Amino acid sequence: MGFAVMSMTDAAADRVKAIVGNSGPDAKGVRVGIKKGGCAGMEYTIDLVTEPNPKDDLIEHAGARVWVEPSAVLYLLGTRMDFESTKMRSGFTFVNPNQTSACGCGESVELKPADLAALARERAEQSHAG
Numbered sequence: 001m002g003f004a005v006m007s008m009t010d011a012a013a014d015r016v017k018a019i020v021g022n023s024g025p026d027a028k029g030v031r032v033g034i035k036k037g038g039c040a041g042m043e044y045t046i047d048l049v050t051e052p053n054p055k056d057d058l059i060e061h062a063g064a065r066v067w068v069e070p071s072a073v074l075y076l077l078g079t080r081m082d083f084e085s086t087k088m089r090s091g092f093t094f095v096n097p098n099q100t101s102a103c104g105c106g107e108s109v110e111l112k113p114a115d116l117a118a119l120a121r122e123r124a125e126q127s128h129a130g
Contacts, residue, residue: 004059005057005059005068005073005076005077005079006032006059006066006068006076006077006078006079006080006081007059007061007079007080007081008059008061008062008064008066008080008081008082009080009081009082009083010061010062011082011083011084012061012064012081012082012083012092013061013062013063013064014062014064014083015083015092016029016030016064016065016066017062017063017064019048020048020064020065023048026050027048027049027050028049028050028051028052028065029049029052029064029065029066029067030046030047030048030049030065030066030067031045031046031047031048031049031053031056031066031067031068031069032044032045032046032066032067032068032069032072032076032081033045033047033068033069033071033072034071034072034075034076042075044092044094046092049065049067052067053067053069055070056068056069056070057070057073066081074098075096075098075112076094076096076098077097077098078096078097078098079094079095079096079097079098080094080095080096081093081094082094082095098112100112
């Protein structure tokens with residue numbers, strides 16, 4: 001099995017499946033990306049996917065499909081996608097080890113690219129420890 005860019009909680013998978021189910025027969029999943037914007041510099045984007053881009057990374061969990069756009073991969077490595085509903089808001093949340101700061105509302109984040117050399121070292125150490 002290859003290295004997954006992101007992981008997804010059951011709550012996130014359930015929400016993705018609900019969005020797809022309510023979006024008509026062409027909907028296949030959602031696409032996660034990042035864009036410049038907000039007070040902290042970057043924002044997560046989520047779009048409905050009807051025609052997957054072959055260059056995107058595909059993450060599947062509990063029947064839900066999430067594609068990650070190539071330009072976001074380095075910023076999203078190791079991220080866990082969740083869905084939460086509170087009195088004030090409901091939406092997807094991202095627990096991202098590459099996040100260096102966020103604005104007060106949590107909608108905008110500052111991200112650094114993942115350190116691929118450090119990730120490779122960690123994976124090598126884990127495989128030798130087993």
